[in-house]
Amino acid sequence: MVFSKKDHLVGLDIGSSFIKVAELQISKKKKTLKKFGMAPLTPGAIVEGRIMDMEEVAQTIRSLFRSQKIRKKNVAISTGGHSVVIKTINTAKVPEKNLQETITAEAEQYIPYDMEDVNIDYQILGESRFAPDQMNVLLVAVKKDLVAEYMELTASAGLNAKIIDVDTFALQNIYETLAGQGAEDIVLLLDVGASKTSLNILKANTSMMMRDNDSGTHQVIEQICTRFETDIQEAEKIMQSPLEKAPDPEAVTMILDEVANTWCSEICEVVNTFQSNTNDTRVTKVVLSGGGSYVPGFADNLGSELDVKVVTISPFEGLHLDGKKFSPAFISRVSPQAPIALGLALRRVDDK
Ligand SMILES: Nc1ncnc2c1ncn2[C@@H]1O[C@H](COP(=O)(O)OP(=O)(O)OP(=O)(O)O)[C@@H](O)[C@H]1O
Ligand SMILES: [Mg+2]
Missing domain, CATH: 3.30.420.40 (ATPase, nucleotide binding domain)
Structure with missing residues (x-):
């Protein structure tokens, strides 16, 4: 072109x-x-x-x-x-022209919404490791509304x-x-945003597992609001300023540590389940993004819990x-x- x-x-x-x-x-x-x-x-x-x-x-x-x-x-x-569902499914290999129909029919059992209400998209990931007549397909459903x-x-x-x-x-x-991606690396791409966390485990640029949950910096903001009886805007200011400028740096540190610990436990649980479901495939590196990266100690804490290198x-x-x-x-x-x-x-x- x-x-x-x-x-x-x-x-x-x-x-x-x-x-x-x-x-x-x-x-x-x-x-x-x-x-x-x-x-x-x-x-x-x-x-x-x-x-x-x-x-x-x-x-x-x-x-x-x-x-x-x-x-x-x-x-x-x-x-x-919530309104986006991503699943890796296993389906029989079919000729290209029947693909859309087969995948749409298969999708029904994996998507928690009425099929009328979602747009379905997919990407073929390759032949199944366990059955040569099957293939792995990445299924994405997004609510039409x-x-x-x-x-x-x-x-x-x-x-x-x-x-x-x-x-x-x-x-x-x-x-x-x-740069800097080893072919053998199993990488957890992690985005801790304001209202959600996304996890994506990659091997040679192919996703092995994707998951979203509701954790995010909103948990820090909510706790700052309660502790200092402020509104969200004021709490955001405290969060985004250097710790020593906070009204009570010790109290803010405690909030940050507590939330970061919760994130760590949730992430470790997902990673451990993934590792045990995949014959002990070990995550070898974490690449962190999103506003959660600013939380002091979070990356180090996660690194020592998972025993891997965490980089922003x-x-x-x-x-x-x-x-x-x-x-x-x-x-x-x-x-x-x-x-x-x-x-x-x-x-x-x-x-x-
Ligand atoms: N300099 C900073 N220091 C500390 N925290 C910060 C800083 N800048 C932003 N944040 C935090 O990061 C949050 C924003 O992160 P991010 O941009 O990843 O969220 P988002 O993409 O808007 O949210 P989501 O993807 O969950 O919808 C802010 O709400 C704030 O709490
Ligand atoms: Mg975001």
Whole structure:
């Protein structure tokens, strides 16, 4: 296909706490970061991935595009959480032309929603290890009303959503461009966001297990609100400032430690179950992203519990940056929150 600049989409990560936007210029030789920016959302505007205040979110997106001087309208967005179901299923090999029908029929038993209410997508992962006449298929079901909600949102922000991806896939997409991946590594790609945590265990860039749960920095915020009798905005300020500036640093440290411990236990449980279900396949590395990465001690704690190295993602690493536009301090500060928007910005209009 003839390469056209128009094919590139602006990556728009609509998180429940921060909106992130990224624009790349991609040529055969290099990928250049043109724009990256973030804007906080008013608490309650998005709850559990559902849009509660359409105008507020649209307004935040519009001003972010304006402040970043992004004129392109075609965007790739993503969703996650409860309204998205991702499953690896096993099904009989069938000719290509019957695939859609077979998988849709099979999907019914795995999806907890009425089939009328979801859009189904799939990707063949390969032949089953146990039965050569079977294949592994990655099944994705997204609720139609969620898709409609995000289409309405992007339209009211004056944008065109050309691709609706899944948060976990967008994260994997940027991760695959980064260096330092050993072919033998079993990597846990972890995103601890404001309202949800996503886990994706990868071997040679193929997902072996994906899972989302409800944990996130909202747990820290809720506890700060209760402890200091403040509102969410004030609690966010405390969370995002250096610890020594907190009204009672010791109390904040206790909250952070307690929540980080809960996250660690939940993550360890998922990893241990995965390891025992896969003949002791060991996770050899954890790559951490999302606002949860800022919680002091969390990465170290997780590393010692799992007995593996935990690194925070460096999602800009494979990109060409103009040092005058993006200072190292800025890049390092936004790195944990940037990967999904960057993964989305790698998408092209004609991608599936
Ligand atoms: N500098 C900082 N220091 C400490 N915590 C921070 C900092 N910046 C952001 N956070 C925390 O990270 C959270 C945002 O993380 P993130 O951007 O990953 O969430 P999100 O993508 O909006 O949420 P979700 O994906 O769950 O919908 C904020 O709510 C805040 O609590
Ligand atoms: Mg997020």
